[in-house]
Amino acid sequence: MDTRKKIAILGAGFGGLRVAKVLAQNIRTLNLLKKYEVLLIDKSDRHTYTPLLYEIATTSKEIATLFDLHSVAAYNTLKLLKNTCIRFIKNEIAHIDPVGGAITLADGEEIKCQYIVLALGSEANYFNIPGLKEYALPFKTFSDAIRIRDTVWDIAMENPGDMRIAIGGGGSTGVELAAEFKNLCGQLEKDRGCGLKVTLIESSACVLQGLDRRIVEIATKRLEKLGVNVATGEKISMIEKNRVVFADGGKIDFDVFIWTGGVKAPTLLSRMQIQTENQNRAIVGEGMECLPQTPRLKLASQIYGLGDSICFYDPITKRPIPGVARAAISQASVIAWNITQEVRAAENPSYTPKFKTYKPREYPYIIPVGGKFATAKIGPIILGGTFGWILKGLVELSYLFSIMPSIKALQIWLKGLSIFLRNEKLG
Ligand SMILES: Cc1cc2nc3c(=O)[nH]c(=O)nc-3n(C[C@H](O)[C@H](O)[C@H](O)COP(=O)(O)OP(=O)(O)OC[C@H]3O[C@@H](n4cnc5c(N)ncnc54)[C@H](O)[C@@H]3O)c2cc1C
Structure with a gap:
């Protein structure tokens, strides 16, 4: 024993x-x-790099298999623990x-x-909004991202015509997902003659509520440029099958509804x-x-x-x-x-422990807003554009270096880059 x-x-x-x-x-x-x-x-026996989930949800089935996507964003935990004395229990x-x-x-x-x-x-918080849990697709895990991609794709295949995607929650995950759907949009239009309308719904007066005002401005302009319909100040009171109902009585119809509006x-x-x-x-x-x-x-x-x-x-x-x-x-x-x-x-009873306290600080953040564009805040510096997107890639690479051997990290990173760049070209 x-x-x-x-x-x-x-x-x-x-x-x-x-x-x-x-x-x-x-x-x-x-x-x-x-x-x-x-x-x-x-x-789960996979360790997920969540900042890539918006790419997973929007990558065409013709560009990458499930296996490919797993390998670039959800890594085998047991392999990450190789040469350690940790016992992993799934x-x-x-x-x-x-x-x-x-x-x-x-x-x-x-x-x-x-x-x-x-x-x-x-996990997703549905705030007891009637119909929300029933009709919304959550966006928290790798499986959620795959379910979103498959649902959007299947609808496009079955019903060529215009498709309406509504995203509830204008925080960073909602913004990056709404913006990236433009890639899929381009491809669906080309392949299936299927247009894509993306509506981002946020109850606050602006998207990315609470973040630096300049970041909010950059992201909002970019969303507008991409053609995302941004509905701010709209409180969702109920979700019906294929319809969002707002507190003021307004309605938006959808084919796919994705919920990024809260966690608990x-x-x-x-x-x-x-x-x-x-x-x-x-x-x-x-x-x-x-x-x-x-x-x-x-x-x-x-x-x-x-x-x-x-x-x-x-x-x-x-x-x-x-x-x-x-x-x-x-x-x-x-x-x-x-x-x-x-x-x-x-x-060792004679040892006097010296405990550490957690000192929070303002963490830098990067928010991708469609294609090779990201806005970032690093201390007082605000970035927007391709440089932000490059920085996002470097942050990902440095995280991979911290959890796996360098060669493996580089291989995975390059594979992801190649998949997502090819996907973007379709857009
Ligand atoms: C789509 C998306 C994009 C994001 N993008 C960014 C970003 O760009 N930058 C950033 O800093 N943060 C981002 N985040 C937030 C970031 O992922 C979280 O803050 C971070 O993962 C929190 O780390 P954690 O260790 O607390 O939990 P997690 O990383 O979520 O890990 C929790 C683990 O617990 C496991 N688990 C849960 N319940 C059980 C159970 N009952 N039994 C066994 N296992 C269980 C889960 O499987 C999971 O592996 C994003 C989140 C999402 C959903």
Whole structure:
């Protein structure tokens, strides 16, 4: 029987993968592999690079197979863990019991853990809008992107004529998807005589609400130039089959409706005895530790949380940190450090742990807006155009370098570039 203490990282996305890799390396360096085991658990056996999902959803079936698209945007997690001492478990987490110190998998297996890291990301939030969950396609995962592509393609094949795509939510994912559909539009027009009308619906007064005003202006102009119909200040009250109904009584008909308008943390977090907010996100302290529901509650496992699953209030702005990959990765480093300190203190009572606190900062961001065009904010610098698009590619490459061998990273990156450039030419 394996009596090693378990450090369970739940979710192998941006944050979870980073925590697992750093921690496993630290445990090895401390020569504690006989005493501790790092587990990485995910319901999917693929690690998805989400910034490429808009390309996946809009790449023609004639340009790339499902296999090609998997290889460029959703990487085999087991292969990413080669030469590490991490045990990967492909399974869904059904329940987390911080008081008993155990997690339960979908097949009923229970695993006792000394440390738990919540890195479960987020899921679509439908805000109880009638008909939304029923008629909308979500846009969160690789499978969602493929479903969108297949749905659009199938409709185009079956009903040549004009097709109407409506996208609910004018945040960055909605903007990049709406803009990129122009590629598909060009091809559908050429091949099938099928026109494509894309409407982006946003309840705020502008798209990319909350981002720098200059970024909003650049993106809005670009969307207009591409011919995307931008409907701002429109609150969706109901979705019917093929129809969006607005609070003011207005209506838009659609053939495909895609929802990018909100996310929440997985529901299983709200069933744990830890503090959560109204979107199920775990509230964490400055060392990324989750807080017990009541001050007297004693948690058996030390629990940390990161990324889209948590809510961390920026001490300066007093606002929650946005759910972006960069934040999840920074938080992962803090958690890996703090768990290592706890392990060292547990193994050597004379060791005084030195814990780190998470210091949020303004993360740079890049928003692709159709073809070889992206707008970006890096510190005070604002970019818009081809240079932004090149930067986006370099960020992707540097992420690939950080998770796999350099040659493999370069091969995957070049393959993706070639697919997406060929797809764009069709537009
Ligand atoms: C379309 C799209 C585009 C995006 N573009 C960008 C971008 O350009 N730049 C950027 O910074 N951010 C972007 N984001 C946001 C970014 O992807 C998230 O902020 C980031 O993934 C959060 O990392 P995470 O580690 O918290 O969770 P994730 O990376 O989402 O990982 C969560 C993991 O948990 C697993 N999981 C969930 N529930 C369970 C369960 N019950 N059992 C087992 N496993 C489970 C999931 O399978 C997943 O692998 C984008 C998101 C989307 C959807």
